[in-house]
Amino acid sequence: MGTATVDNRRLYGHAPENNYLKHTRGIASWMFTLDHKRIGVMYLVGVTVTFLLGGFFALVLRSELFTPNKMFLTEAQYNQAFTLHGAIMVFAFIIPAIPGSIGNFVLPVMLGAKDVAFPRLNLSSFYLWVIGTFFLLVAMIAGGLDTGWTFYTPYSIQTPTNVVAATFGAFILGFSSIFTGLNFIVTINTMRPPGMTWFKMPLFLWGMYSTSIIQVLATPVLGITLLLLIAEKLLGLGIFNPAQGGDPVLFQHFFWFYSHPAVYIMILPGMAIISEVISTHSHKKVFGYTFVALSSVAIALLSFLVWGHHMFTSGQSSISIVIFSALTFSVAIPSAVKVYNWLATMFRGEVVLTTPMCFALAFLFLFGIGGLTGLFLGTLSTDVHLHDTYFVVAHFHYVMMGSTAVAFFAGVFHWWPKMFGRMYNETMGRITCLIVFVGFNLAFLPQFVMGSRGMPRRYARYDEVFQIWHQLSTIGALVLGLGILLGIVVLVRSLFNGKRVSGNPWGASTLEWQTTSPPHFHNFEFDPYVGGLYDYKGVKYDESVEGYVPIIPPGVAAPGSAPVPQTAH
Amino acid sequence: MAHDSHQQVSAEGTPLPSFNHPISVTTLLATFAALVMFTIVTVVVAKSLPMGRFEIWVSLGIATVKALLVMLFFMHMLHDKPFNVLIFISGFVFAALFMGLTLSDSEHYQDDIRAAPSFEGAQTTPILARGAEE
Amino acid sequence: MATAEAASASEGHGSDGHGHDHDHGQFIAHHFTGPRQQYDSCKLGIWLFLVTEVLFFSGLFVAYTIYRYHHPEVFEEASKFLDTRLGALNTIVLLFSSLTMAWAVRAAQLEQRAVTTRSVLITIFCATVFLGVKAVEYSHKWGLGIFVAYFFKYDGAHHGDTNSYLTTLSIVPGICVVVCAALAGIGMATGKPLSGKFWGALALGLGGYFAGVGLGVGYEAVFASEGESHAEAGDHAAPAEHAEGDAHTEAEHEHESTEALVMDPSSDEARNLGLFFSIYYFMTGLHAFHIIAGVIALAWIMNRSIQGHFRADYFGPVDYVGLYWHLVDLIWIYLFPLLYLIG
Amino acid sequence: MSLDSVLWAQTEDYTNWSNWDGSYFFPQQASDNAAAVDGTFDLIFWVSVFFFVLIVVPMVVFIVKYRRRPGYSPKPAQDHNLVLELGWSVIPTLILVLFFVKGVWGYMDMRTPPDEASEYEIQAQASQFSWKFTYPNGTVSPKLVLPINTPVRFRLQSSDVIHSFFIPAFRLKHDVVPGRFGTAWVNPTRVGTYRLYCAEFCGDGHSLMRRDVEVVDKTWEEVMDEIKWKYEEHDAWGNGQHLYILNCAGCHSVDGSTKTGPSFLDAWGTQRETYSGSVLFDENYARESILDPNAKVRTPFPRPSAMPTFQGKLTEDEINYLIEFLKDPAR
Structure with missing residues (x-):
């Protein structure tokens, strides 16, 4: 390793200047940037805003449910609150959150590439997100929206609220999502560095690749569905309207053909993050790498075959219902395989309870519950009773909020030092995780009980017998909200007084840690060294940079011995 | 990519980059001729041969032959990477899944629709028609 | 729309330059290692985009299949309002445009710049001819009161003003042609021959719309009288030939069964007749929208071809737009038998 | 008793926590499934x-x-x-x-309903935001009462949007899709009062679309006789209210809120705007609107009116009862 000829501090240290945050200045340099890292940061800010907005509606509706009868919202206002909560969270937060922010930032750096394949497309994808979200806000302000995020016909045709603006917003957000997915597939396919074959790719990339497959294949169907719904509202197309001989259940088929796979657009990036975080903070290669990698692809492909389980009570044909139930169970297997492989990764590892690791452990717990409760809903006879009750609400919150959002937090805390070069307060980070964990369980465990006891979802008023469970849930939601706010405070404070970190504070092994923190504006000043995958013996602690540096084996040209050819920019 | 940028490349004889496969004019014209022929055939068949319920399958079969011609020759699938071809084909596979599973359900509940009296609920006026009615 | 992202990486830093005296790096984005990686990336990108297009249209095909499967008789009746000959004519026009597009790609690969420009121009021309014929078909149906389900009011006697519909549809293309011609004049006058050439060519290409309208109107004028003689001869083998045409009233008895259906507007059949046309308008309308997007992309390609940007190792944009164009053709290849050739 | 409590009656023994006699996860088991x-x-x-x-x-x-x-x-x-x-x-x-x-x-x-279930079929008609049940003998009632240990089939129909017929104690749920029939069946096995919910979001009053289901230890004949509304046992206003709940409450409120149609609160005897000019809401206008809803449509409600005609569906007596109710709906 004596071949290192360049200063490790310049290569792997903290980057005071010359990093992507500072190399150009001014609002315009951000607004028109083609740099995937800046786009990632803009996404991060954007989805935080939508998350807070969606969360605000969640707290409003949970507060209303503190008592069985009217507290401060009329039925109509309550319906708008849950619809906007759902629509904003699904379309403007969860789907773009991880691919848009962390994916954009990390994916090309992990590949040792300078950017994603289509930087302009990437920026346009961000602006489509902005425009789409804007239309959701237009719907919120001008006329509201009360259909539920599923826009079921014929109610959505009949309601006087602003379904057109909202569906148009979701339509545009769909294109944003498609373009991100397309970009990632191409980037991973054609821009891997020499030496990184498919099965030497970090699992994050496998997860993002699977996600992108779904985005590209499923989202267009949402596009056409929403376009048909808009035409239905504007022109009276009649395809989904029984008043003109149309079939409202056909709309459900259309909608769920996208929206069930969309659930995996939400969870797969979360799983991708967890694979990285657990491996890095256990300092051990992910157990059963091939199985974890291929299970992502399996989930992506199987996710297209199960949409019918959202319609088990719609009077579906017996053949379809049995097929869909069987296929639904098949998705459970790859998910279970992942969970057990993550556990086995910790076995004989060197576990450090950093904040991201705490979130990852919370993920395992919550995803365990979320995944297992899915079995009740895939089983036909129990689903009939549980369908459209709070049991379902609790189940998908465990998967979306408890798993995806918690994984998102894990990812943000994991890559935060890389993104901004500062370390947050670890103790406060762990406390955040604890509050989120406790609040979340308090909010949603009671909902399982309510649900199986027969509490239907989307109810502004309810029978007194459910009151105690609703109250527990409301208190939990408030605790959860506090935890999330605390997390944001912890992170934002670190920007001002956080300790400066080196390029690799965790001792991680993937390529994004082989550059400075924050990264150079072209990601790497020199081509990174593609060593063994998850080889934690391939890094060593270097006092001079107060962080880890890669061990370049003898015989390999050291970084910096030949500068990367920079084409004119 | 190795070849000289200032060398004027003519239509014949000059080395082209490995990803550059021009299709011959003969092939293009032959493909077009076949496509026109199939279009005429499908119209004639549909309009003059009484085939009942097989007609749609014949029409779709001819359309598929035409689609294959376009894909193989006009879209250069013959020279494209297998992965790109796979990607494109997978689009049709998923569309077929979508159609098949939806149809398998809707086929069943048509009886319930036929048995029920015609829907008598309120007809919602489309937004673009509202101004005219008030 | 299709090209924007496929070429986003490649189109780039010096699109005003004159290709032949720059080196190859000109259109290679900085994050690619070379023309090959760029070409492969963009090509994969455009294929993925085509997949999204296939799935985008798949929804309409599913809706079509479901309703046709359950109401075959209604679809058979409805399809008689569509003119098979005009449809076949449009199919061939579109196939021909695919041929010229493929030719344009070949020419770009071989650096035959004039051939590329000309082929793309013919492609644009064919595209707008297609739209012109489509406009005649649409305005004719609107004249008969055939709209989407809610507005559907065909009763066999309704005679809206077909010509005013057609005129309205022609306003935008007319403006486009005039603007292009004006820009061509300005370009020539201000000493920008390349710009003048491009706008002139585009005006010519867009003029195809009016050729298409002429073709459609002329067709109706000719076949309306022929339809009459067919009706007199009692030739029921090809009723669709009479459905179009101003001689509609003469051919009215051809539609007895159809009229029986629509006479009772509350019947399920009548409602489903409206559904067929909802699907028809949505499918063909979305297809026409893709053609318009394609024309814009083709115009962009034509401009770059006139500027001389394409070379043997940089012909990608022509190829990507070409793939998109063939997909639009591919969709029509299926729409034609599904909508026009029933029964 | 206010009308709301008639429509959205709460029953003590179900809503009171101390009377919960289901298991930890489930309400009472009241059907054999x-x-x-x-x-x-x-x-x-x-x-x-x-x-x-x-x-x-x-x-x-x-x-x-x-x-x-x-x-x-x-x-x-x-x-x-x-x-x-x-x-x-x-x-x-x-x-x-x-x-x-x-x-x-x-x-x-x-x-799969057992063969016996086909003997007794109840038509359940869901509309925003009420349920209407037609019993095998033709009796129409907003109440659902079932005899114990007798399989019964439901034929589900919606008159507007998608609803869902959900009775937790029976573990029974089936969507009610407009434009088609839905079929469900149950064999109640336990006497008591249970909840019927709408489980598919259907609009503002979705959460108010809950009703009671009574399982009683009687025969079908007794149940149907009991449930049959006997005009002679009630005064004209009460009969009118019954008819209102069955026929009008889906679209016309009596609390001033606007549904598909105008509210009846404080409407009687006042001038109302219609597309054919101002009209006095009196007996003549009420009668005309019931028999020919399109004659004078109120602004700004859509025209033609969404309301079906009741010509031939209501007897002369019934129309008179309704008018009696309309005179003072909030009594």
Whole structure:
């Protein structure tokens, strides 16, 4: 390793200047940037805003449910609150959150590439997100929206609220999502560095690749569905309207053909993050790498075959219902395989309870519950009773909020030092995780009980017998909200007084840690060294940079011995 | 990519980059001729041969032959990477899944629709028609 | 729309330059290692985009299949309002445009710049001819009161003003042609021959719309009288030939069964007749929208071809737009038998 | 008694916590399918608990045992093991097959009505935001009363949007889709009062679309006789209210809120705007609107009116009762 000829501090240290945050200045340099890292940061800010907005509606509706009868919202206002909560969270937060922010930032750096394949497309994808979200806000302000995020016909045709603006917003957000997915597939396919074959790719990339497959294949169907719904509202197309001989259940088929796979657009990036975080903070290669990698692809492909389980009570044909139930169970297997492989990764590892690791452990717990409760809903006879009750609400919150959002937090805390070069307060980070964990369980465990006891979802008023469970849930939601706010405070404070970190504070092994923190504006000043995958013996602690540096084996040209050819920019 | 940028490349004889496969004019014209022929055939068949319920399958079969011609020759699938071809084909596979599973359900509940009296609920006026009615 | 992202990486830093005296790096984005990686990336990108297009249209095909499967008789009746000959004519026009597009790609690969420009121009021309014929078909149906389900009011006697519909549809293309011609004049006058050439060519290409309208109107004028003689001869083998045409009233008895259906507007059949046309308008309308997007992309390609940007190792944009164009053709290849050739 | 409490009656013995006599996870088992559903639920529940423990316990053990600490250096470990991978793929698969089969089995029982069920069929008509039940003898009532131990079939119909017919105690749920029939059946096995909910979001009053289901120890004949509204037992206003609930309440409120049609609150005897000019809301206008809703449509409600004609559906007496009710709907 004596071949290192360049200063490790310049290569792997903290980057005071010359990093992507500072190399150009001014609002315009951000607004028109083609740099995937800046786009990632803009996404991060954007989805935080939508998350807070969606969360605000969640707290409003949970507060209303503190008592069985009217507290401060009329039925109509309550319906708008849950619809906007759902629509904003699904379309403007969860789907773009991880691919848009962390994916954009990390994916090309992990590949040792300078950017994603289509930087302009990437920026346009961000602006489509902005425009789409804007239309959701237009719907919120001008006329509201009360259909539920599923826009079921014929109610959505009949309601006087602003379904057109909202569906148009979701339509545009769909294109944003498609373009991100397309970009990632191409980037991973054609821009891997020499030496990184498919099965030497970090699992994050496998997860993002699977996600992108779904985005590209499923989202267009949402596009056409929403376009048909808009035409239905504007022109009276009649395809989904029984008043003109149309079939409202056909709309459900259309909608769920996208929206069930969309659930995996939400969870797969979360799983991708967890694979990285657990491996890095256990300092051990992910157990059963091939199985974890291929299970992502399996989930992506199987996710297209199960949409019918959202319609088990719609009077579906017996053949379809049995097929869909069987296929639904098949998705459970790859998910279970992942969970057990993550556990086995910790076995004989060197576990450090950093904040991201705490979130990852919370993920395992919550995803365990979320995944297992899915079995009740895939089983036909129990689903009939549980369908459209709070049991379902609790189940998908465990998967979306408890798993995806918690994984998102894990990812943000994991890559935060890389993104901004500062370390947050670890103790406060762990406390955040604890509050989120406790609040979340308090909010949603009671909902399982309510649900199986027969509490239907989307109810502004309810029978007194459910009151105690609703109250527990409301208190939990408030605790959860506090935890999330605390997390944001912890992170934002670190920007001002956080300790400066080196390029690799965790001792991680993937390529994004082989550059400075924050990264150079072209990601790497020199081509990174593609060593063994998850080889934690391939890094060593270097006092001079107060962080880890890669061990370049003898015989390999050291970084910096030949500068990367920079084409004119 | 190795070849000289200032060398004027003519239509014949000059080395082209490995990803550059021009299709011959003969092939293009032959493909077009076949496509026109199939279009005429499908119209004639549909309009003059009484085939009942097989007609749609014949029409779709001819359309598929035409689609294959376009894909193989006009879209250069013959020279494209297998992965790109796979990607494109997978689009049709998923569309077929979508159609098949939806149809398998809707086929069943048509009886319930036929048995029920015609829907008598309120007809919602489309937004673009509202101004005219008030 | 299709090209924007496929070429986003490649189109780039010096699109005003004159290709032949720059080196190859000109259109290679900085994050690619070379023309090959760029070409492969963009090509994969455009294929993925085509997949999204296939799935985008798949929804309409599913809706079509479901309703046709359950109401075959209604679809058979409805399809008689569509003119098979005009449809076949449009199919061939579109196939021909695919041929010229493929030719344009070949020419770009071989650096035959004039051939590329000309082929793309013919492609644009064919595209707008297609739209012109489509406009005649649409305005004719609107004249008969055939709209989407809610507005559907065909009763066999309704005679809206077909010509005013057609005129309205022609306003935008007319403006486009005039603007292009004006820009061509300005370009020539201000000493920008390349710009003048491009706008002139585009005006010519867009003029195809009016050729298409002429073709459609002329067709109706000719076949309306022929339809009459067919009706007199009692030739029921090809009723669709009479459905179009101003001689509609003469051919009215051809539609007895159809009229029986629509006479009772509350019947399920009548409602489903409206559904067929909802699907028809949505499918063909979305297809026409893709053609318009394609024309814009083709115009962009034509401009770059006139500027001389394409070379043997940089012909990608022509190829990507070409793939998109063939997909639009591919969709029509299926729409034609599904909508026009029933029964 | 206000009208709201008629429409959205709460029953004490269901809503009161101390009278909860279901299990921890479930309300009372009041149909013969309920036990099977609960059994499947319990099976999945305990298997899930087992696997959940199998996740959490190793997780806790690992983070304690393998935490980074001075003097600890990890022993070498495998990073893949095919037997293990196949083990935790195949064993869950087998268990899932069991769940699947049990689920399908139970579901088919729930979907297939026994032959006896075809004897008694109740038509359940859902509309925003009420339920209307037509009994086998033609009696129409907003109440659902079922005799114990007699299988009954429901024919579900919606007059506007999608609703869902959900009775937790029966473990019964079926969507009510407009434009088509839905079929469900149940064999009630326990006397009591249970809840009927709408489980598919259907608009503003969705959460108010809950009703009582009574299971009584009587025969069908007794039930139907009891449920039949006897005009002679009530005054004209009461009869009118009954008819209002059955026929009008879906679209016309009596509390001033606007639904599909105008509210009846304080409307009687006032001038109302219609597309054909201002009209006095009196007996003549009420009668005309009931028989020919399109004659004078109120602004700004859509024209033609969404209201069906009641010509031939209501007798002269019934129209008079209704008018009596309309004079003072908030009595």
